[in-house]
Amino acid sequence: MAEQPVEPSFERRFEQRTPGAVATYLFTARMWGRSAMQYRASLVLVMVNSLFMASLELLGILVVFGNVSTLGGFSLPEALYLYGTAQAAFFTSDLLFTGTEYLAVRIRMGTFDSLLIRPVGMLPQVFADQFTPRRLTPMIPAFAALIVGLAKAPVHWTLLRAAMVPYTLLVGVVVFGAVWVLVGAFQIVAADASEVMNSVTYGGQFMTSYPLALYGRNLMLFLTFGLPLAYVNWQPTLYVLDHADPLGTPSFLRFAGPLFAAALWGVALLAWRAALRHHRSTGS
Amino acid sequence: MVVYALISRQAFRRYLTYRGAMVGGVLANTVFGIIKAFIMMAVWRQRPSIGGYDVADAVTYVFLAQAMIGPMSTLNNGLDIPARIRSGDIGTDLFRPCDFQAYWLANDLGRAAFSVLGRSVVPFVIGALLFHLHLPTDPRVWAAFVVALFLGTVVSFALRYLAAMSTFWLLDEKGVVGMATVVTSFFSGMIVPLVLFPGWLGQLARLLPFAALVQLPADVFLGKRSGGAVGTGYLFEIGWAVALLLAGRLVTRRARHRVVVQGG
Amino acid sequence: MIRPSQPTAVSRPIIEAEHLSKTYTLHKKTGRLKRERTTVEAVRDLNLAVAEGELLGYIGPNGAGKSTSIKMFTGILSPSAGRLRVAGLEPIRDRKQLARRIGVVFGQRTTLWWDLPLRDSFALLHRMYAVPDARFAANLKRLVALLELEPLLDTPVRQLSLGQRMRGDLAAALLHDPAVLYLDEPTIGLDVTSKAVVREFLAELNREQGTTIVLTTHDLDDIERLCRRVVVVDHGTVAYDGELNALRARVAADRTLVVDLAEPVPAIAVPGAAVTRIDGPRQWLAFPAEANAAALVADIAERYELLDVSIRDADIEEVIRNLYTG
The missing domain is CATH 3.30.70 (Alpha-Beta Plaits)
Structure with a gap:
């Protein structure tokens, strides 16, 4: 007979269910969101600022297209659509997952430990950390570019093409989510070098905002087969806009996004676990 | 004068300690420079000459602009004035024996000097290794560029000083400082070179003080201004610097008055 | 195999540490580029058994291994060697389960939401710890009464005084009925009245609810008024374990x-x-x-x-x- 462990009196004081990851994320994000709302005037100012800042880049694209009619083989509406997919996916992920960016601060101040003593998962708590509605406004120019681009671009609509639009955004958000996990893992291990990671994240965002054809064959090969950022929005956009891949890749690669996303999440979760283990063994 | 030199040196040293931020800044400026260079090359491939710039000029411009993000502090205010106003420390700053505005200018020049060495050189060198850049061969052009860069830094300071001082009246500087950053980024030629701006907008942009931060030093570097044109360029920078610094002095006097009357 | 039919559950310690150690590897900069690796034994061969319902003073000089060992007891740090069980659980492996059985209060650092009313932090903990509604209501009522929190419930935490915030933190750590409560300097910086309130509350919590309390403090008064048993940690190990009076007599x-x-x-x-x-x-x-x-x-x-x-x-x-x- 299996050995029955004796249950001491302290084992259980009442029945408890563990809050799931989504529930944990939602109630934590809600608290931070409400905290941000306590400083309403400041919040509004920052929201207006980030709206302008995000619109500025869009304005830059318009200025460039004042001089040329295509960029990397893309017309203005097509370029706007591509830009919109990258930016909308990025800023959605930024709204949902950027708590990882604050980990360096938590590590330095020692407040990371107060997350470890909670009976809920670490990632949902961290994702929701410092959640603020401030990150909503940069999504406005992003979605505006996406919608205007789609309306003006000569798309030969099919059901599959239409489905590819939300699919592109979803893959983008998931991929950037994995990037935020990597950012978090990096910040736990190297809190004093947290800025280094920013160039990777924001560089990736900037890079996917423009037609990859701009970057020349070598870089395109790298972005398709090395660090396959091409599957975030470039490949699906080629399909929606009915462009051929300048690299001549087979058309099934247009749909390879989820494979890349899954692989990146695998790497990110391993890195996250390694970072937690590192923290547990060093304490700082 | 010695006092201000010491203040600059102290600021320089203070920034030296933020190594992580420095490495991050270098990486980001380099990565963004490379991407922007590709975009500009695609534009110039279609139109080999725009506003007197050829493709090498355009790519060089991109890396110059990336190098100037740090010293010109175009992405943030870079002055501690708002934080010190909120903490109340500004009271002691205002009544120090040295001039308040000169104190912050000295501080900012120290920061800018650090930025040039810590954040500007490496991205530019990497850009020069990866792309074909238009590098001046005449040492006098380099010297003229350094002067234009210095004057541009003073203009940049004068602008940011005005934005930061608004905290005395608004208590929350985020609005003004944020808007100043947006306008500066665009009209300095940081986002896209001013040569790409459509006719009237380009002409307007070249008259505004923001042109002194990136476009004008870049023009000197690329030899688009030489001889007398360098001199008028300097006059343009000096003119704006003086006007904006004087406006800053006026604001400083009002602020001091306000502190005396209302106690902060 | 025949086992004794009457294992005394109550006598099983709620915290059991056997030969517990924690070694850090430090990278010290010794030159421009050179780095030297040194190992530091923050905790070494620490043995401790705390019975349920005890109120233990856990003291020692700074850097003696107190906080490192507490961090191991709470599932924040993993031990380098030795065996550790808290409430029958292995702290690192069973982190989430353990979190429900323990409460932690850091005197210097609040875990309350800074910009929101106290009430909101409590409501979040209600959900986070999935405390049954009736149980939560009863606990909240009891804690609010004992810690005199009623007039503070709707005040944002940032506006509370240090003493008020400590009372809030205590309540927050206890809403889920933890079996063990760890306190790190709970009276530091508090005025005499607040100290008295906190001490009286802890004594009553231990007496009425049977909550095991591990108290880390520099204030001898805290220990004197609350703890029968004192554990002194020094150089990473237990230097003394016994009654406070005996300790006093011993060191005279x-x-x-x-x-x-x-x-x-x-x-x-x-x-x-x-x-x-x-x-x-x-x-x-x-x-x-x-x-x-x-x-x-x-x-x-x-x-x-x-x-x-x-x-x-x-x-x-x-x-x-x-x-x-x-």
Whole structure:
């Protein structure tokens, strides 16, 4: 007979269910969101600022297209659509997952430990950390570019093409989510070098905002087969806009996004676990 | 004068300690420079000459602009004035024996000097290794560029000083400082070179003080201004610097008055 | 195999640490590029058994391994070697389950939501710990009454005084009925009244609810008023484990009499006390803890003109210092 462990009196004081990851994320994000709302005037100012800042880049694209009619083989509406997919996916992920960016601060101040003593998962708590509605406004120019681009671009609509639009955004958000996990893992291990990671994240965002054809064959090969950022929005956009891949890749690669996303999440979760283990063994 | 030199040196040293931020800044400026260079090359491939710039000029411009993000502090205010106003420390700053505005200018020049060495050189060198850049061969052009860069830094300071001082009246500087950053980024030629701006907008942009931060030093570097044109360029920078610094002095006097009357 | 049918569940310790150690590897910069690796044994061969319902004083000098061991007990740090069970769980492996059975209060750092009313933090914990509604309501009512939190519930935490915030943190750590409560300097920086409220509350919590309390503090008064058992940690291991009085007797820490005289004089010579310090007209005299202070003061007053006197108990640092040097 299996050995029955004796249950001491302290084992259980009442029945408890563990809050799931989504529930944990939602109630934590809600608290931070409400905290941000306590400083309403400041919040509004920052929201207006980030709206302008995000619109500025869009304005830059318009200025460039004042001089040329295509960029990397893309017309203005097509370029706007591509830009919109990258930016909308990025800023959605930024709204949902950027708590990882604050980990360096938590590590330095020692407040990371107060997350470890909670009976809920670490990632949902961290994702929701410092959640603020401030990150909503940069999504406005992003979605505006996406919608205007789609309306003006000569798309030969099919059901599959239409489905590819939300699919592109979803893959983008998931991929950037994995990037935020990597950012978090990096910040736990190297809190004093947290800025280094920013160039990777924001560089990736900037890079996917423009037609990859701009970057020349070598870089395109790298972005398709090395660090396959091409599957975030470039490949699906080629399909929606009915462009051929300048690299001549087979058309099934247009749909390879989820494979890349899954692989990146695998790497990110391993890195996250390694970072937690590192923290547990060093304490700082 | 010695006092201000010491203040600059102290600021320089203070920034030296933020190594992580420095490495991050270098990486980001380099990565963004490379991407922007590709975009500009695609534009110039279609139109080999725009506003007197050829493709090498355009790519060089991109890396110059990336190098100037740090010293010109175009992405943030870079002055501690708002934080010190909120903490109340500004009271002691205002009544120090040295001039308040000169104190912050000295501080900012120290920061800018650090930025040039810590954040500007490496991205530019990497850009020069990866792309074909238009590098001046005449040492006098380099010297003229350094002067234009210095004057541009003073203009940049004068602008940011005005934005930061608004905290005395608004208590929350985020609005003004944020808007100043947006306008500066665009009209300095940081986002896209001013040569790409459509006719009237380009002409307007070249008259505004923001042109002194990136476009004008870049023009000197690329030899688009030489001889007398360098001199008028300097006059343009000096003119704006003086006007904006004087406006800053006026604001400083009002602020001091306000502190005396209302106690902060 | 026949096992004894009556294992005494209650007697099984709620915290069991056997040969617990924690070693850090530090990278020290020794030159421009050179780095030296040094290993630091923050905790070594620490043995501790705490029975359920105990109120334990867990003390020691800074850097002695106190907080490292507490971090292991709470599932924040993983032990390098040894065996550790808290509430029957392995802290790192069972982090989430353990979190439900323990409460943690860091005196210096609040875990409450800074910008929101106290009530909101409590509501979040209600959901986070999935405390049944009726249970939560009862706990909240009891804690609010005991800690006098009623008028503070709708105040944003950032507007609370240190003492009010500590009371809020205590309530927050107890809403889920933890079996063990860890307290790190809960009275630091508090005024006399707040200290009294906190102490009285802890004593009652331990008495009425049977909550095991592990109290880390530099305030000897906290220990004296609350703890029967004291564990002194030093150099990463248990240096003393027993009753407070026995500890006192063992190290025979002196008390200090501070006298303010009318004018500076050479060191006072009285039997049973020795001058340790002179500063103008003020002198410090050490005398055995068990000696009669009143007699000593009377003795001095007979020979010198006294303006003021005060008596200082040996503080915890001193007691511990004496444990090694004495």
